[in-house]
Amino acid sequence: MKKILDTDKKPILLKVSLLQPTPVTTAIVPLQPQQEKIISERERLITQVERINQMAGELEAAILELKAIANTLNSQKRYPLLKKELGKQICQYFAISVPWVKRKPDESFILTTRKVDLFRAEREAALLAQQLRQQTKKRLASQRHRKNKNGAETDTRHLCKKALVNKS
Numbered sequence: 001m002k003k004i005l006d007t008d009k010k011p012i013l014l015k016v017s018l019l020q021p022t023p024v025t026t027a028i029v030p031l032q033p034q035q036e037k038i039i040s041e042r043e044r045l046i047t048q049v050e051r052i053n054q055m056a057g058e059l060e061a062a063i064l065e066l067k068a069i070a071n072t073l074n075s076q077k078r079y080p081l082l083k084k085e086l087g088k089q090i091c092q093y094f095a096i097s098v099p100w101v102k103r104k105p106d107e108s109f110i111l112t113t114r115k116v117d118l119f120r121a122e123r124e125a126a127l128l129a130q131q132l133r134q135q136t137k138k139r140l141a142s143q144r145h146r147k148n149k150n151g152a153e154t155d156t157r158h159l160c161k162k163a164l165v166n167k168s
Contacts, residue, residue: 045109049101049103049109052101053100053101056099056114059098063096063116063118064116064118064121070089070090074089074091093118095115096115096116096118098116099111099112100112100113
């Protein structure tokens, strides 16, 4: 038996046999210095800028979803507080903005805010409705014009035939 000393200087006995070699399945990898990812501070800054702007977009979407939910509740009038006061809205809106990082042409950055337009969807819907009404009016007017034009020609032909029949 071979004696191995540990840190407490107590002998540890191990059975060592020269007749039975111990199989080695893995080799010991020589120590190498750990390769760390070296990310420049500039890359970290750009990554953080992108993260802030992405979060600002997500925050804006969440705010618009809040407004949509409040509008649904207002239209359904199921919210208990609204039953007491019929004209009252469940949510009030003030001008808001979210943080935003802008990149300047000289590759520097500005931490600022970007306004959230809470009523853009309503304006776009009203504009689209107005455009569709105008298109419908134009289409109806052109159909009436064609009908009147064709109808006038038919009436003229009909009158001419009557006149010819009456003269003969």
